[in-house]
Amino acid sequence: MLPGTSQISQSLACGGSEQIPGVDIQMSRKYHTTNKLLTVKDSPQPVEEKVGALTKIIEAMGFTGPLKYSKWKIKIAALRMYTSCVEKTDFEEFFLRCQIPDTFNSWFIITLLHVWMCLVRMKQEGRSGKYMCRIIVHFMWEDVEQRGKVMGVNPYILKKNMVLMTDSFYAAILGYDEGILSDDHGLAAALWRTFFNQKCEDPRQLELLVEYVRKQMQYLDSMNGEDLLLTGEVSWRPLVEKNPQSILKPHSPTYNDEGL
Numbered sequence: 001m002l003p004g005t006s007q008i009s010q011s012l013a014c015g016g017s018e019q020i021p022g023v024d025i026q027m028s029r030k031y032h033t034t035n036k037l038l039t040v041k042d043s044p045q046p047v048e049e050k051v052g053a054l055t056k057i058i059e060a061m062g063f064t065g066p067l068k069y070s071k072w073k074i075k076i077a078a079l080r081m082y083t084s085c086v087e088k089t090d091f092e093e094f095f096l097r098c099q100i101p102d103t104f105n106s107w108f109i110i111t112l113l114h115v116w117m118c119l120v121r122m123k124q125e126g127r128s129g130k131y132m133c134r135i136i137v138h139f140m141w142e143d144v145e146q147r148g149k150v151m152g153v154n155p156y157i158l159k160k161n162m163v164l165m166t167d168s169f170y171a172a173i174l175g176y177d178e179g180i181l182s183d184d185h186g187l188a189a190a191l192w193r194t195f196f197n198q199k200c201e202d203p204r205q206l207e208l209l210v211e212y213v214r215k216q217m218q219y220l221d222s223m224n225g226e227d228l229l230l231t232g233e234v235s236w237r238p239l240v241e242k243n244p245q246s247i248l249k250p251h252s253p254t255y256n257d258e259g260l
Contacts, residue, residue: 074128077232078135081122084234085114086143093239098196098205104151108144109195112169115140116176117213118234121220128229141166180217184210212239 091102091110100106118136122129144165148158172194179190188206191213192198200206219237228234 071131074132074229075135077228077230078132079139080232081118081132081228081234082115082136082139082143084232084236085111085118085140088234088236089114090236090239097208097239098200099202100196104147108165111140112172113176113195113213114236116173117216117220119173120177120180120217121223122228124221125225125229129225132229132232180213184214187213208239212237215241 089110091107094100094110095102095106100109115136119133122132122136125132141162145158145162148161149155153161175190175194179187182190188210191209192200192206195209196205216237220234223234
């Protein structure tokens with residue numbers, strides 16, 4: 001059940017310039033212009049998967065009905081997909097181009113944006129994709145909690161912050177969902193509220209992020225759904241494209257279920 005969003009803290013609404021209470025340690029991350037792209041409205045909509053009455057009852061009770069692939073394969077793919085959000089994203093470029101501080105909170109809002117894009121894509125893959133979304137979010141919170149512990153945050157403060165961040169996460173997801181289904185003005189408004197915490201004064205930064213999200217969603221849509229369910233391997237376009245014509249359909253990855 002989704003946490004309520006009535007008591008969302010604006011300071012935790014994933015704003016780049018605000019610090020998460022109790023998590024003020026700096027984390028140094030060393031680790032475009034394109035032609036008009038397709039919007040979600042232009043993309044073919046997935047066909048709703050038909051299920052029987054028994055399956056609906058099972059899922060209504062909180063259990064997972066029959067999936068296209070085994071759960072452990074989907075979980076491995078989900079872990080890979082989440083890992084791609086934190087290991088294949090150029091955080092330094094976001095810090096520089098969007099002028100946000102190199103902090104834990106900034107890392108979280110950038111990761112959240114990429115996780116959301118993965119969730120949007122996988123929801124198109126029927127019930128198996130929706131199950132994978134749940135696992136991706138699970139791995140994200142495990143990672144956030146672990147990073148907080150490594151940074152030495154007090155356990156009580158960490159637990160309290162996790163509750164607030166959860167509320168903020170679902171508020172951001174709802175905002176981004178509304179934005180991606182709208183025009184560029186609607187998407188820009190969602191990014192201004194959530195990514196920049198209403199503190200972006202340079203419209204070029206908003207324009208850059210809108211273009212990034214649009215082209216990235218198109219790129220994800222071009223990836224084969226079966227491959228994503230089995231491998232979870234996602235590539236991210238650069239924040240600034242050196243060559244807009246380089247946005248081509250990605251090659252299908254090779255599936256290997258022998259561990260990670």
